[in-house]
Every structure is written in structure tokens, then in C-alpha cells.
Amino acid sequence: xxxxxxxxxxxxxxxxxxxxxxxxxxxxxxxxxxxxxxxxxxxxxxxxxxxxxxxxxxxxxxxxxxxxxxxxxxxxxxxxxxxxxxxxxxxxxxxxxxxxxxxxxxxxxxxxxxxxxxxxxxxxxxxxxxxxxxxxxxxxxxxxxxxxxxxxxxxxxxxxxxxxxxxxxxxxxxxxxxxxxxxxxxxxxxxxxxxxxxxxxxxxxxxxxxxxxxxxxxxxxxxxxxxxxxxxxxxxxxxxxxxxxxxxxxxxxxxxxxxxxxxxxxxxxxxxxxxxxxxxxxxxxxxxxxxxx
Numbered sequence: 001x002x003x004x005x006x007x008x009x010x011x012x013x014x015x016x017x018x019x020x021x022x023x024x025x026x027x028x029x030x031x032x033x034x035x036x037x038x039x040x041x042x043x044x045x046x047x048x049x050x051x052x053x054x055x056x057x058x059x060x061x062x063x064x065x066x067x068x069x070x071x072x073x074x075x076x077x078x079x080x081x082x083x084x085x086x087x088x089x090x091x092x093x094x095x096x097x098x099x100x101x102x103x104x105x106x107x108x109x110x111x112x113x114x115x116x117x118x119x120x121x122x123x124x125x126x127x128x129x130x131x132x133x134x135x136x137x138x139x140x141x142x143x144x145x146x147x148x149x150x151x152x153x154x155x156x157x158x159x160x161x162x163x164x165x166x167x168x169x170x171x172x173x174x175x176x177x178x179x180x181x182x183x184x185x186x187x188x189x190x191x192x193x194x195x196x197x198x199x200x201x202x203x204x205x206x207x208x209x210x211x212x213x214x215x216x217x218x219x220x221x222x223x224x225x226x227x228x229x230x231x232x233x234x235x236x237x238x239x240x241x242x243x244x245x246x247x248x249x250x251x252x253x254x255x256x257x258x259x260x261x262x263x264x265x266x267x268x269x270x271x272x273x274x275x276x277x278x279x280x281x282x283x284x285x286x287x288x289x290x291x292x293x
Contacts, residue, residue, distance in 0.1 A: 007239025011248040014232035017225040019255025022090065022098045023263055024217045024225070025083075029091035031211025034084035035200040037218050041083060042193035044222035049186040052227075058182045067175050075191030078168025084196065085161035093154025096266050099256025100135065101158045103279040106249055107132040108166040116170065128285040135278025138271045181234050189226075250283045 028037045052058070063071070090098050107129050113119045121129075136159070172184075179187070237245045257276060260266045 003239045007236040007245075008248075010232045010236030011240070011245055012236075012251055014229045014236060015248050015251035016255040017229040017232070018252040019099060019102070019257075020259055021221055021225045022086070022095050022102060022256035023259045024221045025087045026090045026095040026098070026260070026264060027217035028214050028221065029087045031214025032087075032208070032218065033200070033203040033205070034087040035080075035196050036203050036205040036208070037087055037214070038080055038083040038196035039193055039200045040215075040218050041222045041226065042079065042189045042196060044219055045226045046186070046189040046193055048223065048227045049182065049189050052231075053182055053186055056182065058180060060183050060187070061177055061179050063177055063179075067177055070171050070175055071179075071187055072191055074168050074171045075188050076195055077164040077171065079188045079192030080196045080199070081164035082161045082168070083192075084199075085157050085164060089154045089157030089161060091154065093151045093158060094266050095260035095264055096257050096268060096272055097151070097155055098158045099253045099260055100272065100276045100279055101155060101162060101253075102256055103250065103253030103276070103283065104132045104136060104159075105162050105165055105252075106283055107279075108162050109169050112163075112166045112170050124285055124288070128282040130282075131278050131285065132282035135275040135282065138275040138278065181230070185230050247283075250280055253279060 032040070053060075086098070110121070110125055111129055114121050114125075136155075236248075253276060257268070257272075261268055
């Protein structure tokens with residue numbers, strides 16, 4: 001197997017693991033409140049990233065006050081906000097819908113760049129955003145027909161999680177001093193643990209009756225998609241072009257939907273399948289446009 005094919009396999013495996021976080025979050029939400037679960041996730045992942053840094057000789061960069069504040073904001077949005085909102089959303093909505101909405105991340109990131117950074121979108125970008133928006137609209141119609149307000153609120157929370165991740169990507173581009181991926185992951189885990197542990201006080205975790213499946217799913221989320229997914233993604237990205245790597249993100253919603261149907265036994269309605277087709281088509285349009293630019 002040549003280096004490029006190895007890269008493709010690593011990227012595909014990483015995105016399958018990202019998709020599995022939707023199913024894990026669904027299970028976590030049945031037994032743990034969002035901020036407590038988020039704090040536990042980072043409490044498990046942080047020592048792993050510390051060990052990886054020690055083994056590889058990686059070092060934390062020296063950052064100014066501005067970059068330190070940006071990293072803190074990144075952690076609040078991409079680490080704490082994303083995980084907590086995803087878990088809270090999946091307490092109310094189906095994992096199938098959650099997986100499809102997860103697939104809108106590249107489009108949401110593009111929309112944020114247009115609105116906040118003033119980037120000028122091309123026709124393909126606008127078409128991709130419109131297609132993804134139509135796909136999410138199809139799902140909200142299905143949610144309203146299925147069980148009304150609860151699923152709609154859940155889908156809104158999941159979309160909020162995707163917005164948080166989009167802000168994470170945006171803020172990372174504003175750093176003056178570039179931070180290596182492993183060091184950035186360790187910093188995000190440290191900040192994420194600190195902020196989520198503080199927020200979890202309101203949930204009074206010491207009074208909870210902890211669920212074994214929820215704890216197991218949290219440990220899985222911390223070790224496999226968070227740490228293992230990091231290693232696979234950057235191993236793959238080092239072997240292929242950036243435009244090629246970006247296209248593999250489309251596997252995350254496919255993985256999430258397939259696992260939700262297969263492991264959780266959730267049904268797939270026609271409107272959900274149509275919504276997923278719109279989202280994947282939108283990602284393909286965006287990826288093709290970027291590949292030509």
C-alpha cells in the first residue's frame with residue numbers, strides 16, 4: 001500500500017470515529033448531564049495528550065496575552081460548547097438527525113467566514129450553503145411531524161454545537177503564533193476540562209447516580225475519537241493534499257447515520273435521507289470549488 005492510500009485509510013478511519021461521537025453522545029445523554037460528561041471526557045483525554053507530548057518531545061508554545069485569550073475562547077466554543085450542546089441536543093433529538101447536521105460543518109464554517117471575516121463567497125459556495133440549508137430544513141420538517149417541539153429544540157442545539165465548532169476553526173485562523181496540532185489538542189483539553197468542570201458545579205455531579213453505559217461511552221469518546229481520531233487524522237493529512245483531506249469530512253455524517261441506524265436501531269425516514277443527500281451534495285460542491293481554486 002503506497003503512502004497516499006495509507007493516508008486515505010487513516011483519514012477515512014478518523015472521520016468514521018468522528019461520526020461515532022454522535023452515537024456516543026446519545027448514550028452519554030441518557031445518564032450524564034452535558035457539562036459533567038464534558039469535564040469527564042477531557043479529564044480522561046488530557047493525560048493521554050500529555051503522554052504523547054512527552055513521547056514525541058513536543059513543547060507548548062510561548063503565547064502572548066491576545067493569543068492566550070483566543071485559545072481560551074476556542075476552548076469555550078469548540079471544546080466545551082460543542083460537546084455540551086451536542087449531548088444536550090441528542091437528549092431531545094435522534095442520532096440520525098444529529099449525524100446529518102454534523103455534516104454541515106464545512107458549510108457553517110464557510111458561512112461564518114463570510115459573515116464575520118467579510119470573505120467574498122463564490123457562486124459555488126453560495127450554492128453549497130443553500131443546499132445544506134435545504135437539507136437541514138427537510139429534517140426540521142420531519143422532526144416537527146414526528147414529535148414536535150422536543151426534536152426541533154434538539155436539532156437547534158445540535159446546530160448550535162456545529163456553530164461552536166465553526167467558531168473554533170475561525171478563531172484558530174486568527175492566532176498570531178501558529179500552534180502545532182498536538183500542542184493545540186493538549187491546550188484545548190486543559191482549557192476544556194477547566195471550563196466544563198466549573199460549569200458542571202451547577203449540575204451537582206456529586207449527587208448523581210452514575211450510569212455505567214454513559215460512563216463507558218464517555219471513556220470511549222475521550223480515548224477513541226478524541227485521542228485516536230487526532231492521531232489518525234494528522235497521520236493521514238501528512239500523506240495527502242489539503243483539498244483531498246477536506247473531502248473526507250463528508251464521511252462523518254455517513255458514519256453517524258449508519259451507526260445510529262445499526263447500533264441504536266433508529267429508523268431512517270425518507271426526509272432524513274433526502275436531507276443527508278443535500279448535505280453531502282453541498283460538501284461535494286464546496287470541495288470541488290476549493291479544489292479548482
